[in-house]
Amino acid sequence: MLHNGRAARRQTLRAIRPRRSGALPVLAACWAGAAAVLALWWQNTPVVHLDAAEWLTGAGRLTGLLGGYAIAVVVLLMARIPTLERRVGSDRVTRWHARAGRYAVGLVLAHVLLTVWGYAVRARTGFVEQGTEVVLTYPRMAEAAIGTVVFLVIGGVSAGAVRRRVRYETWYYLHLLTYAAVYLTFWHQLATGAEFVGNATARTVWYVLYGTAGALLVRYRVLAPVQLNRRHRMRVERTVYESPGVVSVLITGRRLHRLGAQPGQFFRWRFLTDGLRWSSNPYSLSAAPRPDLLRITVKANGGH
Numbered sequence: 001m002l003h004n005g006r007a008a009r010r011q012t013l014r015a016i017r018p019r020r021s022g023a024l025p026v027l028a029a030c031w032a033g034a035a036a037v038l039a040l041w042w043q044n045t046p047v048v049h050l051d052a053a054e055w056l057t058g059a060g061r062l063t064g065l066l067g068g069y070a071i072a073v074v075v076l077l078m079a080r081i082p083t084l085e086r087r088v089g090s091d092r093v094t095r096w097h098a099r100a101g102r103y104a105v106g107l108v109l110a111h112v113l114l115t116v117w118g119y120a121v122r123a124r125t126g127f128v129e130q131g132t133e134v135v136l137t138y139p140r141m142a143e144a145a146i147g148t149v150v151f152l153v154i155g156g157v158s159a160g161a162v163r164r165r166v167r168y169e170t171w172y173y174l175h176l177l178t179y180a181a182v183y184l185t186f187w188h189q190l191a192t193g194a195e196f197v198g199n200a201t202a203r204t205v206w207y208v209l210y211g212t213a214g215a216l217l218v219r220y221r222v223l224a225p226v227q228l229n230r231r232h233r234m235r236v237e238r239t240v241y242e243s244p245g246v247v248s249v250l251i252t253g254r255r256l257h258r259l260g261a262q263p264g265q266f267f268r269w270r271f272l273t274d275g276l277r278w279s280s281n282p283y284s285l286s287a288a289p290r291p292d293l294l295r296i297t298v299k300a301n302g303g304h
Helices: 006-016 023-043 052-078 082-088 090-123 127-137 141-158 168-192 200-232
Strands: 235-243 246-252 266-269 281-284 293-299
Touching: 023 052, 023 082, 052 090, 052 168, 052 200, 082 090, 090 127, 090 141, 127 141, 141 168, 168 200, 281 293
Parallel strands: none
Antiparallel strands: 235 246, 246 293, 266 281
């Protein structure tokens, strides 16, 4: 709608002026955290020896620290924090999550290979023999090995060439195993990480980092949807078949105008019925929202 007058013109220009992106501060915070991890490694490495075993194990420690930090960042980006998604954009956060996941898997794999290789060079044993000894004798290493395998499976399924060939639901269910992998690998970091053994401050910081990521995940991915649905009591009223393979779903509820939704805005929908309750999918509103009605229109695609 256009308005006459200078005041109306200024108001209209303010309304359509693009907002400043919040991406740069978030990226700066992420890289600052990575720099702090490097500083922790450097502080705990007073001397860098020149023999191959020390170089390999040192690189293994560094990639392990960065991999552990990247895993925490991945969890934070999965938490769907409203402020982050509004300032940066849900699509961009999703791309960051995918990229951080690739970094995390690569760093974890490098950590395993470099550390075991360094131990094998020092002990003058074979790589497989040394790896078996590490898993069976080091504290918390059996759980960490299982978690690492889970990470590698998730990373393999999420690769573009594989991802395009698997059902969305299969990818989604496997992706949920990320939480189990995080739990399994976390304790190994504190039990055997040279930067944490005997350093209460570093352990506390790591607990706070992972605890904050986990708390935000539970708050916004579990509790927030439950509270939202208890408040608005959304129910499927009926479905309308618009054309072959295209169906509209009409959802009723209470005080839906308080959602502040706009036509075309997408929500992540989880329908609590057989075959649908274990996954959520993004569908856009296909009509202007009403105080008592929302409508989405879905084209048949994939297994949902």
